[in-house]
Amino acid sequence: MDYKTIMCDVLVVGAGGAGCRAAIEAAEHNLDVIMLSKELLGKAHTAMAEGGYNVSLGNVDPDDNPETHFKDTIVGGNYLNNQKLAEVLVNQAAQRVFDLEDMGAVFDRTPEGKIAQRTFGKQSWRRTAYASDRTGSEIMVTLTEGIRKTSVRVFDEVFATKLLVTNGTISGVCAVDLKYGDYLVFRAKSVVMATGGAGRIFKVTSNAQLDVGDGYGMAYEAGCDMVDMEMVQFHPTGMVKPESAKGRLVTEAVRGEGGILLNNKGERFMNRYYPEVMELAGRDQVARSIMTEVLEGRGSPDGGVYLSIAHLPKSIVDFRLESMVEQFEDAGIDIRNEPMQVSPTAHHFMGGIKIDEHAGTTIPGLYAAGECTGGVHGGNRLGGNALADTQVFGAISGESAAKFAKNAKHLGVDREEIVNEFERLEAMLNRKEGISPSDARSELTELMWEKVQIFRKEEDMQHAVKELHRIEEEVVPNIKVDVPVKRFNPGWHQAIEFVHMVTTARMVAEAAAMRKGSRGAHFRVDADPNDKGYYNIVIRKGKNGKMTLQKEDLLITKITPP
């Protein structure tokens, strides 16, 4: 089995908001930094974030401060957050948004020329910095410019498949060059995981095609502790039509700017559920309200509800919601006059790799940042906190990885393990018979969408867990790529991804089955009233290779749950 070995000091896996920020930070330490990007540089899912970046600058509402941001984040997260991490988030968000400006970001301005801030759900003040409704794109473009200023070596379209651990410490990764199909081993003194989320394990999602949970799968297999995996945010407003656009994000900024939700009777139904905050309730709350309307027969003909901005001034719509205008124009709808149809879509993983306040995982030398980590957002993430998360923890992980690398040397790697890994990938191409990746993927994403969704119940959880076991045992080892070609073969890419998807889905389902009460995004229709839910579920791979789950106490620094 031929492979090439590439050496570096710090390796960053993932090139979205967190990965780029980590690489930029690490490169400032006079180290050789490689960033692996599964896609072309700049095309990561961060570019699809729309609404904004939460930071308590107080440019619009001067009474805002990190304390209030912290409180909103913890209350919004249903008290499940790792409060140390949340403190770091709110305290460093300002410095990191200034970094972005230093690099060239162009945020919209207040009349005084400071960064403008808008209303987002569940926040005490106007706190969300933005660039129209393409804030993620603005940040991704800025980071791309930033990367091009550094010495970071970008390996784009390189897909990491396995973490290498030597005597308990990180030593590198196995990867495939998607362009030409070559097998690569990257040996590094420290590694940052910044692999994003896994919305794609659900049939309906706002996520880009690459968000399949590679990082969750790899970290779990390597022995990392994983936390809060049952907490999946369903964004309340995804597109409903056309079919091919189903699930595409309709930014929270639409509601932040004053958009209202209506059912098929023209009622502003949020009045019934959360009259104080209406459309700006938590994302979990709005998503459940919408689904309740739909399930009780008050939805639109296509299975959603209506979101209207017809009453907003044209100037606001054109200036602050320009992408939405464009996105619905493509679907033949002029949102300035007609309401949008929306329904919930799988959007964000609150859970993920467990990290400490230095972005360290449970494996020495391995750091993680962004959506692939868990703990910052607890049971529900506030809109606008994800972009801040990528920058704050991206920078911390880059710095920590650099410091670790400065005092470390390259460890040896287990070549037999490497060969086994590449043989596993090669086998998918050589199998004579088996299951096609696209069929396997459909089965998985439908199962997750139907059984592990917004309204959860024991029976569904058990069914999903059982099915996922079966898929893991029967489908995963029999994945067969239709055309045995290694050069840019999407069928093969999907096959490799599928393993990560199954591992991720299993963690979600197993944790969801374990949590018997409702908390945050995890809502049980058969909730056990005795389970208040004030704990985190930690998952790790047991010594016997089996998935083990255990409840852990919350990490509380300031705010005790009621």
Added chain:
Amino acid sequence: MTKTFKTTVFRYNPDNDDEPYFQEFDVDYEPGMTVLDTLLFIQDKYDSSLAFRWECRGGQCGSCAVRVNKTARIACRTKVEPNAKLVLEPLEKMPVIKDLVTDMSQVTYRLRRIRPYVARDKPVQHPEIIHSEQIEKLREIRKCIECSACLSNCPIVHETWDYPGPMIIRQLARLELDPRDVEDRVAMAMNEMVYTCTTCKMCEDICPKSIKIPSLAVELLRAKAVEAGYPLAEGQQAFVDQIKATGRSVPEKDKSLLSEVSSEEFLVEKPRGRVAFFTGCLIDYRMQSTGKALIEVLNRNNIDVIVPKEQWCCASPAFRTGDLNTAHAAAERVTEIFEQVMEKYNLDTVVVACAGCGKTLREDHRPLIEEKRGEPPKFKVYDLAEYMLDVIGKENIIPPKGRIDLKVTYHEPCHLGRGQGVVDQPIELLKMIPGVEYIDDPMKNRCCGAGGGVRAGQRELSQKIANTKKEYILATEADMVTTECPFCTIQINDMMKEENMKVRYIPDLLAESYRKGDQ
């Protein structure tokens, strides 16, 4: 029953195939379907190894640019027309990795070369005060998602990598417009050959974010260059000097149209309308017969034509090359002259036969005058073909009767098609001439290489572009190529010197048919 349509896809795996080939697939049509949906359908149903890039499916990431029927588009925002053919190819100019996936390393390298980030020379104080007005233009130009589609159909990039392409010139303008950036972006733009752009606006047409790259980037950087004291090329400067001295961009040779015509007024008995004729420099000084043909065609259609004796250059050459002083002065002068004509002759419409003049009056003068005095020029501007089809109306046009038995194709002037949105009308007019067999050139909207000061300043490059254009025109096997712009006509005449291809201006051909019909 599900409607299906055929999609032809470029296939190539250089590991196994000696050369690329095309493969045809039947695809089930769904309303609202995009090119990306089509590719995903093929991948799912027929061949999971079909290689193409995509990520966000929502026009945000810029991964999925491919050529759709020869023109680069991002697949996720391009709708499929189920009754037309669909041919999908990789972006031009970039080497193929496999199928529709190309190697973008040249683009990355060229981007890196311009130090594509905000360069600072001192630490920043926070908060940094930047006012909305300072970033207004920057905000527009920054919407770029680096899909690279605009590089694919750029006629300059097609000829030479000396020019890094619209996307990268845009990045230079983005940095030049950024009040925080301290690098000399104008010098970089000169080094990156900003004067090779013909301002054909293909990039603007292709851009999924509709960024006006020619005006917001190319012309902006050129204006900054002129301001910084960079000299124009000799040929370009000559045009500008001539405008400043005489109000015409070229020197007089034969008797000019305006001095030749007997009166300002060409009136008909029962007029259905009245227009003023803006001749432009080349029709006045070089193509007098075309000017006369235009008057005749309009008169024959019962339109009064006023030809003001005093006219002034629209200063397109100055707008395109960045001499804004000359350009702005001319815009004011032209507005003044034609507003007086409006009053004197009680009319509100100006007809133009030159694509470049029409574009300049509409796209450059109009916003400029509006900005200066709070009100745009009072008159409406139409291209001749547009006026005939859209104002007179096809059913009211007096049909030309003289047969012209020729296979005729059409070259769409950039500044008519993309500059003024006049695409179908000239072709409609051609089809009204008895005997004419219209042959469509799929590349009819490819630039001829004359505009943007390129013919004047970069003759060698201009000829390369023209020669490529020539191949497309010859491939139609027509007897005659027609167009609606004097500058294109001159350029195409030059390129066709050795060929058997006739080159005609549409008003001339129309007038010829009318005259033949009289006999």
